[in-house]
Amino acid sequence: MNSAADNTSTPPVLVAHDLSKSFGDTVAVSNASFEVGRGEIVALLGPSGCGKTTTLRLLAGFERPDSGSVQINAETVVNDQTWRPPERRRIGIVPQEFALFPHLNVGENIAFGLSSGHRAWWTRPWRRFGSSEVPARVQEMLSLVGLDDFARRFPHELSGGEAQRVALARSLAPQPAAVLLDEPFSNLDQNLRANLRLTMRAILKAADTAAVFVTHDREEALSLADRVAVMRDGQIEQIGSPDDIYYRPQTRFIGSFVGDANILPGRRSRGGADTELGYVLLDDAPSAQDGESLDLLLRPEQLALKLADPGQPEVANVISSEYYGHDQVVRVRLPSGAEVEARLRTDVVWQPGETVQVVVLDEAVAFPR
Numbered sequence: 001m002n003s004a005a006d007n008t009s010t011p012p013v014l015v016a017h018d019l020s021k022s023f024g025d026t027v028a029v030s031n032a033s034f035e036v037g038r039g040e041i042v043a044l045l046g047p048s049g050c051g052k053t054t055t056l057r058l059l060a061g062f063e064r065p066d067s068g069s070v071q072i073n074a075e076t077v078v079n080d081q082t083w084r085p086p087e088r089r090r091i092g093i094v095p096q097e098f099a100l101f102p103h104l105n106v107g108e109n110i111a112f113g114l115s116s117g118h119r120a121w122w123t124r125p126w127r128r129f130g131s132s133e134v135p136a137r138v139q140e141m142l143s144l145v146g147l148d149d150f151a152r153r154f155p156h157e158l159s160g161g162e163a164q165r166v167a168l169a170r171s172l173a174p175q176p177a178a179v180l181l182d183e184p185f186s187n188l189d190q191n192l193r194a195n196l197r198l199t200m201r202a203i204l205k206a207a208d209t210a211a212v213f214v215t216h217d218r219e220e221a222l223s224l225a226d227r228v229a230v231m232r233d234g235q236i237e238q239i240g241s242p243d244d245i246y247y248r249p250q251t252r253f254i255g256s257f258v259g260d261a262n263i264l265p266g267r268r269s270r271g272g273a274d275t276e277l278g279y280v281l282l283d284d285a286p287s288a289q290d291g292e293s294l295d296l297l298l299r300p301e302q303l304a305l306k307l308a309d310p311g312q313p314e315v316a317n318v319i320s321s322e323y324y325g326h327d328q329v330v331r332v333r334l335p336s337g338a339e340v341e342a343r344l345r346t347d348v349v350w351q352p353g354e355t356v357q358v359v360v361l362d363e364a365v366a367f368p369r
């Protein structure tokens, strides 16, 4: 299981405090607060229009907040009295389209922001490298992203994944305090993404920078980030480790947004809940009275199936099963008519029509109904 990055001992690199931003009547971001530590990767995850990109733009300095503040390395870069433009925030940016300069080769792209005289908002140098230092720094960045021999290639000669790594190398070259990535995988082939996530994580960890990336893809957030901030309607509803977000969601919305979820009615009883699947333990402090009506959230992999005992009066039925090789997803109709989904190993392959009993393997999360 994942755990939150241990950033308690060092001060955070990036602090967003109570950031709010509206466009006319549209509240894009509302009182967003979070911190990112050195070497930590934080995902801003949420559905389209929830305010992820605006949050990133507020951090970068491409938007000015209506209220709130941003600190980078303990210095305020924006609040109601202070404004530092993007190029003076020590932030590296990886734009969604990567935005490599087509007429410059890979080495020149990476070198672009390193020496004085070059001016572009995402490559302006905060750590100036003397011209004699530039080639070594470029080579160091190429090695970091695993493209040692690519310095003379041009952007049109790169695959999508290679272009992404060059953009990352370019953003990291001037030693930013933090790097911001806007939907870094959205331009890449679906099949490549899983591999590239691991590569990207390894590069960011090796660079030991703070990183914030925006995504609407839950797998991307859970697999790449140390902590995930789930946004909805401009607000951060929960921020926590991938494991917390997935197994201990604080709201029903998060529970359903970050993974497949079975929602099962129940009634609180003796620290757990009585449900159609029997007595289920709950993963919460039982502050409420027995008898409270609840919705229990159970992930498909928290359920198992057994063949129903012969003569059992009420049975559940398999209504569909999808076989994926490494696992199968089996949909079951319960005697009440409610349906649940179980994600199971494939040692037993379940077929529609089989009569089964559904077993709950873990504690459930519950929300008052």
Ligand code: ATP
Pocket (backbone or CB within 6 Å): 023, 026, 027, 028, 046, 047, 048, 049, 050, 051, 052, 053, 054, 055, 216
């Ligand atoms: P997506 O995943 O679709 O990119 P998002 O979560 O990044 O969405 P934002 O782009 O931050 O969401 O937008 C949040 C809200 O603010 C949306 O309702 C959007 O239409 C609105 N918005 C964003 N930028 C502007 C702008 N410049 N002018 C007016 N409205 C804007």
